[in-house]
Amino acid sequence: MKKISYSGVLFISLLLFTVFIFCGTAFAETSSYYGGITPSQGCMVCHSDKDLEANGRSLYIDEAAYKNSVHGNVLCSECHLGFTISLPHPEAKGEPLRVAALACKDCHKDVYNEYKNSTHGKAALMGRADSASCADCHGAHYIKSLKNEETKEDFWASADEVCGKCHEDYWENYGDYYHGQAYKVGFKKAPTCWECHGYHNILSKDNPNSLISDANLYKTCEECHPGSNKAFADAYGPSIHELQEGFKTNIILKWLRGLFSWFPW
Template structure:
């Protein structure tokens, strides 16, 4: 036996060394701390997909000051809207939403909720927003009439289609036709009068030459139509079209008015 150990001493040494190295590796692995997964950023914003996972459910409402507020969003309509096509995310407008549950709504009514949110529009539409500050609508709000129109009363942010041609900036034909219906949400009686007029009837027939509400009253900086300044400007407003010889000739009308 002694002779066998002498003959195999070198082989036994190598085997022992290998075993020792293996044992050391096992100990090191067991003692090593597990590598933690990278934590999710606390600043990560909810995606549109995560928002719509809840908000595409039909009939979904939230209580605002005891009033039910519809909060269902149609994904297809939003995707087709100008905000959807421009990749405006939900949290770009709803900046206080960072996760679920959402912050408590403190508005006392649905209208107060609208009044709190609509100034967000100026983040992208500052020029238009600043014009509204000099409008008859804004003056009514300043006087305490919170039912006067704000941005989102005319432009539903979740369904608003594109209004102007991207290359020319001109109002699209379908947008022109929709203008009176938009104003009719508040001014229904005047809308009926306009619809029965030669201008309104022609517009409904698809005539793009006739004036709509905004041609006479402006768009965002709408003036007070009962003011003396507006009344004095009426002849010039009419003259914009009725002194255009090329335009009037198409309809057999004289510019000598």
């Protein structure tokens, strides 16, 4: 009988190990309580029901729309941490939608590092349910890639939904002729809220690192207005949001607004 060499044993062991890992991964991806379908498909057994709800909140997911989203290949459980497709679902730690909204950090680490130090991020991570999470701005199951020009244009036009739904006063007061009014009538060169305030790194105006702090505002203006200086920013900056307040409190402005109601103040 021939002796099996040490290298032969090692080769066979590695081969069996590779087969085991491959089969185990394939099984994990396809097995479920619903007979060999993927975990996400398993979720859709229930969540494709348009009448499914809990605590007055719809739990319906449009599977086709989800598959066409930028996360179409991401398993439900990668965002909804702690959930399995066993029924009933095990008790998950934390508020389920909040947990899912903040699960973005596991894949989008660079963005999360900016967000966690922002005004929104600090408040959300301290447990404030009314502070903006990733999903509050980007959406949840049907997120489209901003590399697509049509999606990019739609997102540009959505500042009232992205920011205005929480910051109603600021949205209403975003009304100077060259910025707010121009944006609201669809002028493409007018800035959205995030073009001045920042994206994931939004900070309070009182923070010296904020894009709209007294020290940095002119640099932010300079992005669109080359040659902008501090005097320019200090003089015009306040009118971007406060012009509308003037129409409420100044009798003459109020009269002019009424007289020229056709003008897009």
